Amino acid sequence: MRAFSFITQNPGKVAELQAKAHEFGLEIVHVNASYPELQADTLEEVVRHGLSYCKEKFPPLFIIEDSGLFIDDLHGFPGPYSSYVNKTIGNSGVVKLIGEGRPARFESAIGSYCRDFKLFHGRVEGRIVSSRGHRGFGFDPIFEYEGRTFAEMTVAEKNALSHRSKAAELFLEWASTII
Amino acid sequence: MRAFSFITQNPGKVAELQAKAHEFGLEIVHVNASYPELQADTLEEVVRHGLSYCKEKFPPLFIIEDSGLFIDDLHGFPGPYSSYVNKTIGNSGVVKLIGEGRPARFESAIGSYCRDFKLFHGRVEGRIVSSRGHRGFGFDPIFEYEGRTFAEMTVAEKNALSHRSKAAELFLEWASTII
Numbered sequence: 001m002r003a004f005s006f007i008t009q010n011p012g013k014v015a016e017l018q019a020k021a022h023e024f025g026l027e028i029v030h031v032n033a034s035y036p037e038l039q040a041d042t043l044e045e046v047v048r049h050g051l052s053y054c055k056e057k058f059p060p061l062f063i064i065e066d067s068g069l070f071i072d073d074l075h076g077f078p079g080p081y082s083s084y085v086n087k088t089i090g091n092s093g094v095v096k097l098i099g100e101g102r103p104a105r106f107e108s109a110i111g112s113y114c115r116d117f118k119l120f121h122g123r124v125e126g127r128i129v130s131s132r133g134h135r136g137f138g139f140d141p142i143f144e145y146e147g148r149t150f151a152e153m154t155v156a157e158k159n160a161l162s163h164r165s166k167a168a169e170l171f172l173e174w175a176s177t178i179i
Numbered sequence: 180m181r182a183f184s185f186i187t188q189n190p191g192k193v194a195e196l197q198a199k200a201h202e203f204g205l206e207i208v209h210v211n212a213s214y215p216e217l218q219a220d221t222l223e224e225v226v227r228h229g230l231s232y233c234k235e236k237f238p239p240l241f242i243i244e245d246s247g248l249f250i251d252d253l254h255g256f257p258g259p260y261s262s263y264v265n266k267t268i269g270n271s272g273v274v275k276l277i278g279e280g281r282p283a284r285f286e287s288a289i290g291s292y293c294r295d296f297k298l299f300h301g302r303v304e305g306r307i308v309s310s311r312g313h314r315g316f317g318f319d320p321i322f323e324y325e326g327r328t329f330a331e332m333t334v335a336e337k338n339a340l341s342h343r344s345k346a347a348e349l350f351l352e353w354a355s356t357i358i
Contacts, residue, residue, distance in 0.1 A: 036228065039216040039263070049215060077267035081260050084218065088256035089276055097272055 003027040004112070004175060005062040007054055009034050012137065013065060016159055017168050024172040031058065039080075043068060046080050047111035047119060060113050063171065067108040067164055069139045071098055071128065082138065091131050091142045104128050104143060106150075106163040110171045114178060122166025182206040183291070183354060184241040186233055188213055191316065192244060195338055196347050203351040210237065218259075222247060225259050226290035226298060239292050242350065246287040246343055248318045250277055250307065261318065270310050270321045283307050283322060285329075285342040289350045293357060301345025 004021075006014050006028050014030040021028045035057075038049040043066045050064045068082035074097060078085035085094070098104075104127060110120045124145060131141040133151030136158060140150035150158050159165050183200075185193050185207050193209040200207045214236075217228040222245045229243045247261035253276060257264035264273070277283075283306060289299045305324040312320050312330030315337060319329035329337050338344050 036215075037218040039218055039225075039260070041263070046218075074272070075267040077264070077272075079263075079267075081218070081263060084220070084258075084260060085256070088254040088258075093253070093256075093276055097268055097275060 003029050003061070005029050005031045005058065007031045007033050007035065007058060007062055007064050013164065016155075016162075016164060019159070020165065020168050021172055024176040026172060026175055028063075031062065033058075035064065037066070037080075041076065041079065043080055043107055043109035044119060044121075047109045048117065051111045051113055051117045055113055060115070061175075063110055063112045065108060065110045065164065065167070067106065069094075069104055069106055069143065071102065071104045073098055073102050086138050091139060094139065095128060095130055095142055098128050100129050102128050106139075106143060108163040108167040110164075110167045112171060112175070114175075118174065120167045120170040120174070122163040122168070122170065124161060124163045124166070182208050182240070184208050184210045184237065186210045186212050186214065186237060186241055186243050192343065195334075195341075195343060198338070199344065199347050200351055203355040205351060205354055207242075210241065212237075214243065216245070216259075220255070220258065222259055222286055222288035223298060223300075226288045227296065230290045230292055230296045234292055239294070240354075242289055242291045244287060244289045244343065244346070246285065248273075248283055248285055248322065250281065250283045252277060252281050265317050270318060273318065274307060274309055274321055277307050279308050281307050285318075285322060287342040287346040289343075289346045291350060291354070293354075297353065299346045299349040299353070301342040301347070301349065303340060303342045303345070 018028045035050045035053045038046050040046050046066045068079045070076050105123050105125045108122045112118050126143050126145040129144040132149045133141050136151045143150050197207045214229045214232045217225050225245045247258045249255050284302050284304045287301045291297050305322050308323040310320040311328045315330045322329050
């Protein structure tokens with residue numbers, strides 16, 4: 001079974017991808033390391049910069065991932081800065097800014113390095129609500145999809161429809177054809 | 180007269196420093212270029228990363244600068260992401276989050292490269308108010324210092340007390356002794 005390294009400090013993301021990878025006859029190995037994350041308006045720029053850095057430090061094949069919550073009514077805020085915004089103003093801060101019921105989407109970008117860089121994108125559309133549920137992490141409790149927040153879903157339910165799982169499927173389909 | 184390059188895409192910052200530099204017998208030359216800005220919780224990390232990058236591209240002597248608005252009640256938000264936050268949720272978003280009258284401070288970090296890296300910090304304490312005044316840029320209209328917002332001050336008045344001018348003075352004092 002061929003393996004990709006997943007360079008991240010978030011073991012939760014690795015577990016999510018590992019489950020899916022086995023369906024494609026691939027293995028994901030966790031490399032617990034960090035790389036500089038760029039200040040940029042898009043996930044794609046953050047991931048491309050991370051790939052360039054990691055290419056000098058790690059052998060192929062590897063992947064990195066970045067994700068964020070995008071609210072069009074706030075010009076995309078908090079976007080690539082979701083992690084920082086979550087730990088400073090929190091879920092309540094975002095609800096205060098935008099109010100309940102407004103549309104939002106989670107986006108994920110997976111970047112892979114094999115012979116060259118390749119990016120895979122996933123997204124899921126929902127709306128902002130007051131915090132409900134205790135599972136997941138980050139903005140999951142205030143992101144509602146078809147009546148339930150991500151924090152009200154089991155890991156399996158969330159993984160079946162999340163932005164990251166959609167990007168992961170595109171990556172794994174491609175990876176299973178080339179190695 | 181010895182000269183330092185100021186690597187920035189903001190000519191306003193250059194003009195501010197040039198006026199002060201002449202008092203110290205130094206010259207500031209504008210290099211209109213950008214460098215990768217890191218996602219980090221402190222200005223110092225952003226500046227140190229920028230210096231490392233610029234060192235490979237530009238000859239000494241040069242400086243870079245980063246600044247931000249820090250609100251302790253919001254765990255430092257928006258901090259090093261002030262520019263992004265300003266263009267997405269804007270001044271009104273910050274007032275909505277924190278309310279009027281709460282303390283805030285502007286911070287500036289100037290990083291210089293001569294034989295090695297050296298950093299200079301400046302800060303000014305004030306409070307958040309509803310938008311007043313039309314001068315300046317960014318969060319100036321909602322940052323009140325001794326009864327007036329930064330956007331209600333002339334450039335000269337603001338420069339006499341701003342976070343950036345304090346960092347600039349420390350830098351210029353040092354620079355005038357070494358070259």
